Structures are given as C-alpha cells and as structure tokens.
Amino acid sequence: MSMVQEQIDVDVPLTTAYNQWTQFEDFPRFMEGVEQVTQLDDRHNHWTTKVAGVTREFDTEIVDQLPDQKIAWRTTGGEVQQMGVVTFERLDDQHTTVRLAIDFEPDGIAERAADAMGMVDRRVKGDLRRFKSFIEDHGVEGGGWRGRITPGG
Template identity: 65%
Template sequence: MSKVQESIDVDVPVSTAYNQWTQFEDFPKFMDGVEEITQIDDRHNHWKTKIAGVSREFDTEIVDQTPDDHVTWRTTSGDIKQTGMVSFEPIDATHTHIKMTMDFQPEGMAEKAADMTGMPDRQVKGDLKRFKHFIEDRGTATGGYRRNL
C-alpha cells in the first residue's frame, strides 16, 4: 500500500469547507481526472475517472462522517483499492485547515512508476489547491450534508 498525505488552509469557515466537500457530484469541478460522480445514497457514490488516458469506474462507501470534522471512505468495487479521510479543523472563525490522507494499492507498471515518482502526491496537492480556489471564489457551499454517518 502507498500513502498520500497533503493539507491546505482555506479562507472560509469550517462549516463552509465541510459542506462543499460533501457535495460529491461537484468534485469534477476541482478534481483533475474525475469526470463524473453519481451519488447513489447517503453512503455510496459511483465514480468515473480518466487519468493519464486510463478510464476507470468504481464505487466508494462513506464509512464515517462527522459534520465539520471529517469524512472517511473506502472503495467497494472496481480495480481501485483505496481508503481515505479528509479532515477539517477550524483555524479561527473564517479559516479552515483541511488534511487529506489516502492509502491505495498501485496496480500495474504505469501506476507503480507514477507512485514512485510522487505523482499521486502532486495530484492530491493540486486537487486541494483547486478546491481552495473553488470554495474561496464562491464564498459559500453549493449545498451540504450535515448528518453523522
């Protein structure tokens, strides 16, 4: 298993950052390579991605979710094996520290080579930067999910 851990500070309150992050179908607006996410129910999402010319589809399950604190997930189908957590920590009333941690199993020579060169770390770092710009430019979330899972 490989691990990616990246973080970023955003200039919005913790509830705004968390609420936007729970809008999974908006991920293609700031996540490079994510083409579509369909939210099936409160816990399950279907993903379509295309990274470095490779298309994949897989399902994820939210295994733990606490409003304004964290979302934890795992893949449940497809050829991607991944678990992860994104956490939200208030810095003050208008700023939030976001930390993402993912464990994944690279498959095949191309993914193993990309992992060895740090591509997944750069991908997550870029996604967090795009999320920062997306939410700061908007100033408000497009929606939010507030129930503990």
C-alpha cells in the first residue's frame, strides 16, 4: 500500500467545508479524473474514473462519519483498492483546514511508476486546491448530510 497525505486551508467556516464534502456527486467538479459519483445510500457510492485513458468503476463505503470532524471510507468492489479519511479543523470562524489521507494499492506497472514519481501526491494536492477554489467561489455549500456513521454500525 502507498499513502498520500495532503492538507489545505480554505476560507470558509468549518460547517460549510464539511457540508460541501458530503456532496459526493459534486466531486467531478473539482477532482481530476473523476467522471461520476453516484450516491447509492448514506454509506455507499459508486465511482467512475478515467485516468490516462483508463476507465475504472468501483464502490466505496463510508465506515466512519462524524459531522464537522471526519469522513472515512474504503473501497468495497471493483478494480480499485483504497481507504482514506478526510478531516476538518476549525481555525477560526471563517477558516478551516482540510486534511486528506489515502492508502491505496497501485495496480499495474503504470500506476506503480506514477506513484513512485509522486504523480498521485500532485493529483491529490491539485484536487484540494480545486476544492478550495470551488467552495470559496461559491461561498456556501451546495447541500450537506450531517448524519453519524459509526464503524461497524
């Protein structure tokens, strides 16, 4: 497994940043290579990605979600093996740190080479910069789900 960890400060309140991140179907608007995310229920999403001309589909399950603090997930099917967590830290009334950590298993020679060259780190960093622009330009979240999901629950 490989790990990527990145963070960014966004100029919006904590609740705004958190609420927007729960809008998984908006991810293609700021995540490079994400073609579509379909939310199946409170815990499950179906993803379609296209990276370097290769389309992949997989499912994720939210395994821990605590409003205004964190969302943790893992893949449950398809060609992608990963798990991760995004956390939110209030800096003050109008600023939030978003931290993203992803463990993933590169599949094949091309993905292992891309990982070794730091391309995955750069992509995640770019996704966080685009999230920052997206949420700051809008100023408000496009919705939010504030339910609690507990591990094993």
